[in-house]
Amino acid sequence: MLKKISTLLFALCMLCLLLASCGKKADMPSVYYLNFKPEQDEEWKELAAEYTEKTGIPVTVVTAASGNYEQTLTSEMDKKDAPTLFQVNGPVGLANWKDYCYNLEGSAILDELVSDTFTLKDDGKIYGVAYVIETYGIIYNKTLLNAYFNSDFSSVKSIEQLNNFAALKTVAEEIQAHKDALGVNGAFTSAGMDSSSDWRFKTHLANMPIYYEFKDRGITNTDAIEGKYLDNYREIWELYINNSTVSPTSLASKTATDAETEFKTGKAVFYQNGTWAYDSLKKDNGVGLSDGEFGMLPIYIGVAGEENQGLCTGSENYWCVNAKASEEDINATLDFLYWVVTSEEGTDELADDMGFVTPFKQAKTADNPLVRIADEYIANGKTSVSWNFSVIPSENWKNGVGTALTQYAAGTASWDSVVSAFVNGWKNEYAAANK
Amino acid sequence: MNKRQLSKYFPIFVLPAFAAFCVGFVYPFLHGIYLSFCNFRTTGDAKWVGLSNYIQAFTDRGFLYSFVFTVAFTLVSVVLINVLAFTVAYVLTSGIRGANIFRTVFFMPNLIGGVILGYIWQIIFDGILKNYATNIKLDSTLGFWGLVILLCWQQIGYMMIIYISGLNSIPDQLYEAAKVDGATKWQTLRKVTLPMMMPSITICTFLTLTNSFKLFDQNLALTAGEPGMQIGGETIYRTEMMALNIYNTFYQNLNSRGVGQAKAAIFFLLVAAIGLVQLYLTRRKEVEQ
Known part of the structure; x- marks a missing residue:
């Protein structure tokens, strides 16, 4: 008898587990950033956690292994929960992913750019924003x-x-x-x-x-x-x-x-x-x-x-927003980006912890001697x-x-x-x- | 439960496995075949282009070269692995001391993943080749033999286990009868052991043949196809096997995914054909016990 009951219980547990895993997750806009730079993986995760804590919007950061960004992006894009934010490395990269790039015209982040030259354009549309200037x-x-x-x-x-x-x-x-x-x-x-x-x-x-x-x-x-x-x-x-x-x-x-x-x-x-x-x-x-x-x-x-x-x-790192993501996710992603380049926490993290020189108006000076040397030149x-x-x-x-x-x-x-x-x-x- | 009841519940028992098979194999396989006729970026949106991917695949010199390299590699490694595995199994069943320890030791390499093995062996080879001012990635002959050594090291233990169980299942009476008839050790091996071992040989050759032909991880980690050879702006990678060639084609440029997929379809047909022919040939030699 005991055996029967325990078997039954076990079966029920398994069923619950199965149903739970099939269950639909809460209908909440979310951001998924497929990061290109392994060096800054931890910093992005920190930033994402901070944003989630502040706004409740879940932000996932995944970093592709060095030299495997295209591969990872391709397989991730095929999934139902595809990255909402990814990067291309310039005109050639854009040609590959143009169908997936949201036209950024009119979005708040563009007003934050110090110059129009940091956008990635094609056929008069703006598909990408350079976020780090490197030397x-x-x-x-x-x-x-x-x-x-x-x-x-x-x-x-x-x-x-x-x-x-x-x-x-x-x-x-x-x-x-x-x-x-x-x-x-x-x-x-x-x-x-x-x-x-x-x-x-x-x-x-x-x-x-x-x-x-x-x-x-x-x-x-x-x-x-x-x-x-x-x-x-x-x-x-x-x-x-x-x-x-x-x-x-x-x-x-x-x-x-x-x-x-x-x-x-x-x-x-x-x-x-x-x-x-x-x-x-x-x-x-x-x-x-x-x-x-x-x-x-x-x-x-x-x-x-x-x-x-x-x-x-120059830059070979352009942010692109996935045009095939849902409206809510696109907006959540744009909000997240805006927060990253304007907020105290975001600009701090970009400049100090990641050591990036960013082309945004609110950017702080990076605490990086190599960047200072570049400026001197x-x-x-x-x-x-x-x-x-x-x-x-x-x-x-x-x-x-x-x-x-x-x-x-x-x-x-x-x-x-x-x-x-x-x-x-x-x-x-x-x-x-x-x- | 009687037979009728069993057949009544048959579909229910089979359903989960069958569903998994469909989701995990049949659907991707058919979809893959479909994609080989398309130009695509992600598998979700594909554009039908007909046979052009296949034409490109067959005219790709790198692909043809990788076929030749793969065939040569397969021939050498199938022979070496099976001969060595059989020898080791034969020695270990002849009653030497510590046979169990040796068995375990020989089997262990099989428990390490291909990529890790590749990198470990790369360090070993480079450590040796450094003294000769060369490198495994610089010389395609070295690369070839490096791959052979690596695969032998990994697979011999596994095949040895199969051969040992085959050897153990041969009835002692046969050996006794041979002894009574005055057969020499060599004659016993050729006329008794080998014919009785044909089922094991069939399995082992099948496994080594397909494993060598489909080799990927070890290839990627050990040589990554290097060195490359320039022919009019085209780079042919001289230790690139077919699976690696397909993988690399996939990420070559914006229009190459379909070509990679077409190559994969061709590759499937090749492996299936070779495997079936081999099974047919060795099966014929099997004897009734």
């Missing part, structure tokens, strides 16, 4: 670089002289030759070509030859790149790989963490990365750089007049290099260039394969993506 270049360790300037083997004696590719090459090669005297393993951190790190070269570094070619030709996009500055690309790449903490043949599987650790522990002087890296490089438990030790150089590639070149500044009248990599025709192009760079570094392929991936690859990929 990259060659980050350096001031203490180590000063040690070099003051040493007797240095031929470049101050940071003012270090303003073109030739000087950079001299410095890097002299540091490399005297690495033991300086206590480093190399001038540059390892140019790792693992997928966690290869974007620094197949995308960010590749921006340099693209930028100069576009500038020469007076264009902002093209179906066929000529590769006029690929020799410069090769020079800077060779400089990175030959004056590094590791041998060029081991780059293929070096990760972002490898490079970060080398820089953080003072084993390398130069590290190509951007403002977003501050958080992971700053002094933490005695390891890392103090704010005064950070410096950033433009990426010189040996183009005439580059003494006036500044850092690479602009104040000193240097010309910022724009982010042209957002028009790179496809991920496939980047991967092709990446694998060619890896093999050129290891000596298993010639520079021609990089050129082919860069020039022919662009043509193929542009055609394939724009049929």
Whole structure:
């Protein structure tokens, strides 16, 4: 008898569980943000919790694994509770997701933008809002670089002289030759070509030859790149790989963490990365750089007049609101965004904890030495290099260039394969993506 | 419960499993086939484009290359895994000491997931190859053998268990009879053990064949298809197997999802055909016990 009763009870419990899980959740507008930046995952979750506490509107934040945003977005968009807020990385990303982007015209967040140039437009509609302006270049360790300037083997004696590719090459090669005297393993951190790190070269570094070619030709996009500055690309790449903490043949599987650790522990002087890296490089438990030790150089590639070149500044992070979400969710999302960029808590979190420079009127100044350095370059009248990599025709192009760079570094392929991936690859990929 | 009652309740008992099968397999499968004829971004909104995805799939050099690579890989690993697994099983059932410990140890790699295995082996290989100034991602021959070693290491233990149970189920009388007839050890193995083992061999070859052909996680983690080769702006990844090629195609560009889906449909037909042919061939050799 007891057994029967307990069986019955168990069955009832299971049934309840089943029904409960099928039950419809409360009809309440909600926000679901699919975040692109793993570095700021925690901060977004904090912000979301704060907003929920204040307004009662549930805000979910999910962060895609590094390098997997497209994949995650695609599968999430297919679900019933799709993200209401997501991001695209510029015109090419927008082309992919245009049908899903809500026309932001007339929404309050647009009035908060300092300039119209931070919107992502197509056919006269506004589909996206840039929310973070970032800058990259060659980050350096001031203490180590000063040690070099003051040493007797240095031929470049101050940071003012270090303003073109030739000087950079001299410095890097002299540091490399005297690495033991300086206590480093190399001038540059390892140019790792693992997928966690290869974007620094197949995308960010590749921006340099693209930028100069576009500038020469007076264009902002093209179906066929000529590769006029690929020799410069090769020079800077060779400089990175030959004056590094590791041998060029081991780059293929070096990760972002490898490079970060080398820089953080003072084993390398130069590290190509951007403002977003501050958080992971700053002094933490005695390891890392103090704010005064950070410096950033433009990426010189040996183009005439580059003494006036500044850092690479731009955005590839645009907020888009899912047009296919319900009316209530869209409004809730817009309210949330407005709150993030105007409220005390939101602007604090964006500037201080995430370290973002945002193009919004109420934005606070970010507490990030790399950002201050970037501002100084602009104040000193240097010309910022724009982010042209957002028009790179496809991920496939980047991967092709990446694998060619890896093999050129290891000596298993010639520079021609990089050129082919860069020039022919662009043509193929542009055609394939724009049929 | 008698038979009639059983058949009366049959649908009720089958329904949950059948519903799950439909939701989890039949629907996605059919929908997948449909999508292979479409241009789509998310599976929800697709535009019919007819056969063009299939035409692109068949003219994609990277896909054809990955087919050749996969076939070569499958041949080598099926032979190696089965020969080694059989040998290990044979040795472990011949009454050596500590057989149980060895069995456990050999089986253990199978409990680790493919992606983790891939990364672990990448570290091992790179640690060794560093001394020769190369890397698993730089040389397609190394990549090929790396994958073979990885899969062998993972699968031998599993196949060994199947072979051991097969070996244990062969009646002792057969061996005694062979002994009485004066058969040598080699003759016993060839004329008694192997024919009696055909059911196990069928299962093991089927499993290794399809597993190697469909290999994905290990491929992704160990080499990720590297190194790539440039042919007129097209990059062909030289250690990319078919499953990885399909996955990569899917995210290539805005129009490539349907092509990836078409490749997946072709891939399904291939795996099914190969599996069926293999089953037919090995089944024929099985003997009645």
